[in-house]
Amino acid sequence: MSEYTGYEGKSLEFLKTNKISISDSVKILADITYSGIIMPRYEHSDDKHIVLKLKSGYNIGLEISKIEKIEKNETSEKIVEKIEKIEKNEKLPKILLLSTGGTIASKIDYRTGAVTPVLTAEELNSSVPELAKIANIDTKVLFSEYSENIMPEHWLKIAQTVNEYLNSDYTGIIIAHGTDTMHYTSAYLSFSLAGFQIPIALVGSQRSSDRASSDAALNLIGAVKFLTECKTNGIYIAMHQDENDETVACHIGTRVRKNHTSKRGAFQTVGKDPAFLIVNNEIYNNMKDSFFTINEYTPKIKINEKVALVKYYPGYDPIMLKNIIDSGYKAIIFEGTGLGHIGETMYPMVKMANEKDIFMGMTSQCIDGRVRMTVYESGRDLLDLGIIALENMIPEIALVKAMWATGNTENREEIKEIMLNKIASEFST
């Protein structure tokens, strides 16, 4: 790292003119007075800002045109940032880190103040030097997308890449991923890579890694510990258990949801404790059954996106269901109410979908608990109309499974069989 890494044009000129370089402790007079350390910038930054690390640990961007005065602090102690090349220790287990984007691979854009996905897996790795002590991490960038932009085509790419490492000597695989749709991706991998023997952990962070409150480091360290010591297989999501910086929870990739918009402990296993907890150096195992029902690896990396998730609510217009039917959908997952109900107003369109041989599965918007459609006459009516009760599958996971199932077969009976056949811990019986 040079004295001016990442600075160019006007901001570089500004620093040079004022005889200030990276790592200098400075005082800046702008709208208010700031005190902190000049930070390097990442590539392709604009040239209108300089970045200051405050004592609080937060980094802020300051527009140079608004800076009235900048001077070195009296102490003027030069704080050297060490971003050294990681030395590999051949005795340690090997972990593959695939980066797909998201906050864990993001930094704040000081131009807009918003967070943008730009860190490479290499940068991510080097930003958590503790990792080098427990494993040798190889990194690979698959793409760089916010998770709300991760589409089924990205799931395919991740699955295909993981599949290539089937016979590798990696002890585990980490997938750095945005948190928003991480559980959809983990579900797809669970079904498409059923029986894959190397454990996989999807890891994200709720706060970007250049923020003091970032959860990226703990989540990564927890995931690496888990993968190197768990002695099991399966696809998990490894994230903070709660607001404390002590525990990482590993959730079964088909039984997990993001249940809070911003908390670090946003992910929860539905209706149960997480499969594994990593507390400091200890791993606690709550898994009673094996992750996959089958032991043999039978990759089926296929998908059909013509599957709709229909969340029912009072006043839902059945015409919207008709639109889905008319658009050639192969399967519909209802997110019904309670034990698995939708209003009578929906029945004619359900009947039509049934006649068109569209697979229909029922889940509940309660999220927790099992659908049971034999309790009320309305549930029985829906069973008669061809809807299949999907046990206690989480709606989002049932959607992904149906996309995968219809990718493998368009035969309704076979889809039904796949949906009711437990493959990767997606429901309990």
Add this chain to the structure above:
Amino acid sequence: MSEYTGYEGKSLEFLKTNKISISDSVKILADITYSGIIMPRYEHSDDKHIVLKLKSGYNIGLEISKIEKIEKNETSEKIVEKIEKIEKNEKLPKILLLSTGGTIASKIDYRTGAVTPVLTAEELNSSVPELAKIANIDTKVLFSEYSENIMPEHWLKIAQTVNEYLNSDYTGIIIAHGTDTMHYTSAYLSFSLAGFQIPIALVGSQRSSDRASSDAALNLIGAVKFLTECKTNGIYIAMHQDENDETVACHIGTRVRKNHTSKRGAFQTVGKDPAFLIVNNEIYNNMKDSFFTINEYTPKIKINEKVALVKYYPGYDPIMLKNIIDSGYKAIIFEGTGLGHIGETMYPMVKMANEKDIFMGMTSQCIDGRVRMTVYESGRDLLDLGIIALENMIPEIALVKAMWATGNTENREEIKEIMLNKIASEFST
């Protein structure tokens, strides 16, 4: 009650032939041997079954054609069921009980084995004799619907009926309601009856009232205690707090969800403790703010059903959004991911909706936590496209509020103002 209440045709003949009447303790030989007490049947039952209360407290229906032998038990003690006319005590507070259907007003249909809604409010009241000791209950049946069949038109009818009791001497109003969509109804009442001074509790049950494990009685008793002693206003949902038969939780009607398909403690206040807990005879108050922002009663019992709740997921086909736009919808509530995101593939249709002056509000499928659309550039893009961040409003509640708002005005700016104006504790700031 006569010796044969509810029995007719073949089942009546069967009882008479065997010299058995209601309240007799009998032994029945069919597929297995049953022992229990002959129960009365409700009106309009079929004539193919008799109903037996087992020692476990459960009632079962037995098909008479399959009964090989029926005889009185040797003890043959006649157990007299007392369903007396409730005596009113004028010193007690008055409560109005409006029945709309649901499990709380249901019984098992012994023909199909499923639960059907048939109990009247009067029957419900008389089935919980404890109520008469704490309040005088007047009952009125509004309709009898499973809650998945409760539509916005039913919300209007409930609100209009409640409004008629504005100047009554009722201390509180109970609305017996199916649990599946109870929180949608409570939300509608909260907005349309803003400022209503008599407290209202929606009460349901997860197990029908003729089952031993029914939660109907505790929920009703808890609700009556709450209404007679809470000294506040607002619309609440009163249900079991957990699996114990000790605590009823009163949830704010705009901050509550059914989060489990079958547990008795299925309802939860999102992200907080319930507003009130009723433990035996004690009431614990966790309310910090008043329920309504305004004190003046300003009923606006209006609705526009042209509002869609769009749950985003990877692979969501933007054409479905186009269908909504083309169908003349006035508002769209997105159930986005994380802090309030939807994929870039949606942007062209969002732009179209914006140009067509459709109100668009953002909530999160995380359910808990606040949407914050300024953190990531994707959120900022969506704000630029005209989507409004709806704080920490629960998606289902935001949907109901938008239906109500668009019922009051079709002016987008006014809808926006209404949506962001806290009315009935629907979000926190």
